[in-house]
Amino acid sequence: MTTFTVSTAEKATQLLEDYQAGSSFFFSSPLRTLLARGTLLSLPKGESGKLAEHVDELLKHAKQSEEDVSIIVGAVPFDHRRPAQLVVPTSVQIAGPLHFDANAAENPPASTTYEIEPVPTPEQFMRGVESGLARLESGELCKIVLSRTLQMTSTTPVDIHQLLKNLARKNKHGYTFAVDLPGDEESDSRYSKRTLIGASPELLVSRTGMTVTANPLAGSTPRSKDPIEDQKRAQALLASAKDLHEHAVVIDAVAAALRPFCRTLEVPESPSLVHTETMWHLSTTITGELSDPSTSSLEVALAMHPTPAVCGTPTDLARTAIGEIEPFDREFYTGMIGWCNSQGDGDWVVTIRCAEVEDRSMRLYAGAGVVLGSSPEAELAETSAKFRTMLHAMGLNNETTS
Template sequence: MAGTSCAPRMLAAQLLESYEAGSSFFFASPKRTLLARGTFATVPHPGGANALARLPERVAAVLNEAREADHDIPVAVGAVPFDSALPAQLVVPMTIQRAGPLELGSDVAIQRPLAERYTVQPVPEPAAYLDGVAQALKLMGSGPLRKVVLSRALQLSTATPIDLRQLLRNLARRNPTGYTFAVDLPPALDAAPDAGRRTLIGASPELLVSRSGFQVVANPLAGTTPRSADPIEDQARAAALRVSPKDLHEHAVVIDSVAEALRPYCKNLVVPQEPSLVSTPTLWHLSTRISGELLDPSISSLMLAVAMHPTPAVCGYPAELAHEAIDTIEPFDRGFYTGTVGWCDANGDGQWAVTIRCAEASEHSLRLFAGAGIVAGSKPESELAETEAKFRTMLQAMGLGQGVGVQP
């Protein structure tokens, strides 16, 4: 055989301990854990203006070629970037191992910190981000733009090599109900020849879409407030979020768009009338679980993901105008941040999470990302505070509190 067989099922925690940066893909969802290793084939970039729309057919072709070569791991794994014109990083692995939910007991220590000291560079600086939010609000006040998501980055550097397995372990330990991932990335286009590996790593709370047989589920999140260490204040914040006109409006924009994207592919689409509350260790979110049945079994999970990407939760609405505003206001390239990460098999089943609460890591640096949805009524200082709260998912997994161990 040209390929290698699927390895026996193992405990999810064993798969996590077997992860090796530079040669593995790791993806843990609330129901299953997956570790893929090696590269049997790489999905080529389709190129052209409609590259993203053509990506599912390229993946299907590569999976068929793998089958014809007697490779019995017909699964594509990896990540799709925010900008549809940029190439995705999708591969058919040499081996794949699966397990149930990743359950790390309290005896699994969270190492802190991962490095003795970091230097940090905000991109943009907080004052510039406030100006950007004000600029976005001005655009919404003078045109049809209803929402735009504006992001920030933190560039952290350290002299100590970063232990990505420990970081992945910390993320999984702190975010047991999310989607913990690590994806090998190719060198950046402008990288030096000796730049070394890059890894996309994070713990997303948000499912973009999953497909299992004919069952389709999407779970968009939009509308957020930071959590409090005080239980009474924490519940008060959650209650306020549930009735916040600004956040409910932001959520409705996202839900309408996601449902509109799924309807051509699904029947019996169920869209709850009101959102529910979900929490992470750092944030409360408004959440709506949308479900339906496929109209056609040839529609893969990746086709659904492409049809939905980017949702207003990470871009804005209308999408084209929001994308233009992002290009104008944000002073950096998002890369794979606010894209999607996951897997799709030859039957079309798969899971794709929204690539948020994440970082792009190299041996001695991490670039963390966080964004906030700007709508009419947004206050720049509140949106800046939201991004600070979202950074905490990665900072806490790195063993850092606000300002702890960080040099400006």
């Protein structure tokens, strides 16, 4: 049986301090902080179909009595045919949201030199956007999300714990996470364990009791250090026909996925603005009341995943096109990460603004939505801006992505 400890809000930062890469799962949201340790049970390798049913059986097996509550934590990949990384931990500690002393000095990242290889190169990425635009113009697709990576190698092992703390401090209103991944079976490295780490701004779905909440983000623009210019960019985004169309495509798809589960569903008529340290986003918060109390947060999340915000539309055609255009495997990038308990409550966020870490190497990911009216140069600039979340936490500037 998993042991649970519920702590006061003041203990949230201690959970962050207690995180240990390789044996912990960390997840923080604007409402709570969760630290899970160990593995009591794990989803059998190769389980990809009927994932919600397999997880439900695993959680029932983990319960010792009707009063017990079991929990599963982990990540689901972008491609639903690939196995998920989900486990029932041996212990879970839950606290309120993270709070940081505004007057406390930040712990600067250690000075580290990285060798950087962009995959694809910026030029190749822009050609990929041109290919995506051609599919849009032919009517094959309405939207496609294309991404690129930075493969970064340092002379010393990456300090995952410090990186996680830097991400949490710099992204106070989002969702900070770290989850262990299985090692690369093709790698000869003795460092076979990988860690997926990041600070996502996007909630896929949350369930508390009979209430479900989704917060899709689509339509973005980089922020400016100049306050006046920053506000101009925000207002231009809110008035952009191209970005409003991109956002509407996502909202329609998310609402359509939620309706079969909900007795009522509230969808605002127009988006609002939200921001991270590096980006402005168009945002819509959708809330619904479930029809069936047995519907879990994971079941709803899987029905929504992947949204057009990270894949495109029509979904299957966009996913196929992504596989043909992108020269790498996304794995867990643009998947989902979170937790679900045996009562069905849980939080699942979209796995963006993230990196995979293995010993001395990191692979950073960033993507941009391509619709009619997009330009290769603008989408390249958007991905460069989105890399900043990880780069700033690493103590690097944005020149790295040029």
